[in-house]
Amino acid sequence: MNEIESLIQSLARLPGLGPRSARRAVLSMLQRRETVLDPLIRALVAARDGVRTCSRCGNLDTTDPCAICTDPRRDDSVICVVEDVADLWALERGGSFRGRYHVLGGTLSALDGVGPDDLAIPALVERARAPEVRELILATNATVEGQTTAHYIADRLAGTGVTLSGLGLGVPMGGELDYLDDGTLGAALRARRPFG
């Protein structure tokens, strides 16, 4: 297999890229070496050498602890617990949360043999014991695995005095009822609020 084919295969392994788009990307790179390929190689090497996992919250950043953990303007009393760094980034893009985060690194799964110690759950229990922590937002996904994991964490923290909360459930902004699944509609009905 030559260099072109192996590059296509390496790229096709990334999420969101199939063989077809990988091929298009490779062609585009090889035809624009100075403007596309070289900068991409430099960016990859810089990220590989410069990005690390925050030992406190599990975020990816160029510093450890990460910029969120060290930001003095953020609220130490609330920790938002997410499954993955992608979820943390999504919440940060929203820009409405000003507390700290804790990345679990996945969900509990008996089937895949993922237990509490395979996730950052012991570290979370430890962090939740700090006197300044008053609330934990269990922002795992609204899936069976995400909710199982949230319930497990809630059990582990029972009696610590930390308030536990979950994300609001309901109709997404701009959502059309016709396109929503029954579970979301049911949750939205149960979570109904005074109008206006």
Added chain:
Amino acid sequence: MNEIESLIQSLARLPGLGPRSARRAVLSMLQRRETVLDPLIRALVAARDGVRTCSRCGNLDTTDPCAICTDPRRDDSVICVVEDVADLWALERGGSFRGRYHVLGGTLSALDGVGPDDLAIPALVERARAPEVRELILATNATVEGQTTAHYIADRLAGTGVTLSGLGLGVPMGGELDYLDDGTLGAALRARRPFG
């Protein structure tokens, strides 16, 4: 801007990747450095250093002339003229053409100031003069620009004795009439053939 953001931007510049899929890809890479990120960097560097443009046909390959140009089992008498390396690769995947190729590197465009000398048209005219060449398949895209370019090449080669042909037009295999544009349907009707 930190290393993560610049990497996302570099990736998002590739065709077929937007900011969202670039972000997912970057996260996936950074979480799987040994298995995804490092092999990708190695593949990119190998491609950058090892892949060149064939000075005869314009294909991209690790050798110059490319493997297609030097394959002794291929037919020297037919040259298939394509706009881009992607088209050459698509035809090769099909596997039914056993002649040589010529990549133009684009189409003529008065608007964008692309003239014959900006494309590999002079080199094509030169190649077409070789005594062994009997047929040129003008396989430019079935777009206005592609067909204009094909007509221009046909004019340039008038009187050389080389047979000029174009790709068949019609309904693609598996194509549903309901989803085809009127131009394709019209061409398919005009190109109708005895049934069975």
